[in-house]
Each structure stands twice: as C-alpha cells, then as structure tokens.
Amino acid sequence: MKIVLLGTGSPIPNPDNAGPSTLIQTGTSNILFDAGRGVVMRLAKAQLIPAMLHGVVLTHLHSDHVCDLNDVITTQWVMAPSGTNFKIVGPVGTKAFIEGMREMLQADVGYRIGHHADLNEPPKLEVLEVLPGDKFTIGDQEIIAGATDHRPVDPSLGYRIEKDGESVVIGGDGVPCATLDELVKGASAYVQTVIRDDWVKSIPNPRLQDILDYHSSVAQAADTAQRGGVKALVLTHFVPPLSKETEHEWRELASSFSGLVVMGPDLTTLDVTTMVVS
Numbered sequence: 001m002k003i004v005l006l007g008t009g010s011p012i013p014n015p016d017n018a019g020p021s022t023l024i025q026t027g028t029s030n031i032l033f034d035a036g037r038g039v040v041m042r043l044a045k046a047q048l049i050p051a052m053l054h055g056v057v058l059t060h061l062h063s064d065h066v067c068d069l070n071d072v073i074t075t076q077w078v079m080a081p082s083g084t085n086f087k088i089v090g091p092v093g094t095k096a097f098i099e100g101m102r103e104m105l106q107a108d109v110g111y112r113i114g115h116h117a118d119l120n121e122p123p124k125l126e127v128l129e130v131l132p133g134d135k136f137t138i139g140d141q142e143i144i145a146g147a148t149d150h151r152p153v154d155p156s157l158g159y160r161i162e163k164d165g166e167s168v169v170i171g172g173d174g175v176p177c178a179t180l181d182e183l184v185k186g187a188s189a190y191v192q193t194v195i196r197d198d199w200v201k202s203i204p205n206p207r208l209q210d211i212l213d214y215h216s217s218v219a220q221a222a223d224t225a226q227r228g229g230v231k232a233l234v235l236t237h238f239v240p241p242l243s244k245e246t247e248h249e250w251r252e253l254a255s256s257f258s259g260l261v262v263m264g265p266d267l268t269t270l271d272v273t274t275m276v277v278s
C-alpha cells in the first residue's frame with residue numbers, strides 16, 4: 001500500500017500547501033480521504049484524475065476537508081463514461097451535505113447535459129453514511145470506521161485499511177481518545193493531522209487559540225502512535241506550514257515516538273510495504 005499526502009495544508013491559506021487530502025493506493029484501488037483545497041490539481045500531479053478514483057471517504061464535514069469535493073465530483077462526472085457510479089462515504093450528515101452540493105451544481109449539470117449528446121444524467125453518486133465500527137468497501141478494499149474526538153464536530157471518523165498484512169489508519173482531525181487508540185493499535189502506518197501548540201500559543205489571536213482544544217498537537221500524535229505500537233507516524237495538516245528549516249523542530253516535538261516519523265511537502269509518499277519515503 002502507498003500513502004500519498006496530496007494536501008498537507010490547513011484552513012490557513014498557503015500557496016504551497018493544498019488543503020487536507022490523502023490518497024491511499026492499495027495496488028488495486030485508489031481511495032481519496034477528504035477533499036480539501038486544490039485536491040484535483042494535486043491528484044493530477046500524482047498522475048491521477050478523479051475518474052481513476054474508486055471513491056472518496058470523508059473524516060468529517062469541516063470545510064477545509066470537503067471544500068473541493070465539488071471539483072472531484074464534477075471532474076469525475078465529465079471525464080468518466082456516462083452513468084459511472086461514484087461512491088462517497090462519510091459520517092452521518094454526509095447525505096445532506098451531498099444533496100446541498102447537488103443543488104449548488106444544478107446549473108452546471110443542466111448546461112453539460114444540454115450540451116453533450118452522450119451525457120444524459122447527473123453525477124451518479126452512491127452516498128453511504130457510516131457509524132463507528134461499520135465496515136464498507138471502496139473498489140475491492142474493505143475499510144473499517146472508528147470514532148474520533150473532534151468535538152464540537154460530531155460525528156467525526158477515522159478509518160483503518162488492511163491489506164496483505166499491512167494496515168493504514170487515517171486519524172483525521174481530533175484529540176487522542178480511546179476509540180482512536182483502538183483503531184491505531186498495531187497499524188503499519190498512522191496518518192494524523194497535527195498542529196504545533198507552541199506556535200499557536202505564541203499568536204495573540206483568540207480565534208486561533210480555539211483550535212488547540214480539538215486538534216492533536218505533534219506530541220499527542222506521537223504519544224498515540226507510541227501507545228499503538230505503530231511502525232510509522234505520518235504527519236499532515238501542518239499548522240503552521242512545515243518548512244525544511246523547521247522540520248527538525250517538528251521531529252523534536254514527535255520524539256516520544258520511537259518509530260519512523262514521516263513529514264514533508266504535498267505529494268510526500270510513504271510506501272507502506274518498504275517503508276520508503278519519497
């Protein structure tokens with residue numbers, strides 16, 4: 001399996017970091033987790049178009065994780081053969097969110113159906129809402145959902161993907177909790193969104209301070225990884241943006257984890273089979 005950090009950014013606009021999205025390639029399925037700002041451009045850089053995805057899985061409905069899902073849906077629809085199903089999985093609330101998105105796209109859908117003789121139906125979306133503990137399939141890959149703690153964002157989910165003795169956990173946003181620990185246990189790689197609490201605390205902006213109470217700090221992510229005995233901790237959703245100059249500070253903050261710590265710019269890839277980072 002491969003983990004591709006398509007977008008390592010956060011809601012804070014930054015020209016070099018697309019919004020949160022992670023691609024898991026199992027060898028037979030391409031699965032997109034979250035669809036943040038610029039995701040379709042980053043997919044293209046990874047040599048993929050949305051029509052090559054087997055589905056999208058959402059961790060939660062915060063705007064930074066879903067704001068470019070409309071682009072994924074539209075581009076899949078116009079580039080895949082007419083009538084191709086597209087699966088979208090997420091927590092409760094996803095169906096209403098997608099319905100709203102369909103309404104938002106109504107004019108464009110009408111224009112394109114009117115213009116192209118071979119395009120005669122709107123995007124064929126198969127939307128599935130899942131609960132913690134549920135198992136579902138994207139492409140040929142089974143995925144398990146688990147609860148995360150990102151309150152007041154509720155529900156929010158993490159996911160575990162297992163194939164050929166390898167396992168990847170997508171932790172999403174949130175603070176450490178027992179159900180995340182359960183999901184992470186013994187995984188080959190654990191992908192966690194992180195913020196640097198030391199940096200946030202140094203900025204005198206009350207709205208920014210609020211993000212501390214529902215995101216894992218780098219140290220908390222490292223502690224979760226260590227408790228879970230995972231082989232690799234993959235950091236993403238960097239607040240503030242990661243740079244070559246500051247990478248050693250992030251590594252220092254993650255020092256309670258004794259395994260491989262992976263971080264880097266957009267498109268950083270971990271081959272879970274070989275544990276090689278590229």
Ligand SMILES: [Zn+2]
Nearest residue numbers: 060062150173
């Ligand atoms: Zn969030």
Ligand SMILES: [Zn+2]
Nearest residue numbers: 020062064173
């Ligand atoms: Zn986020």
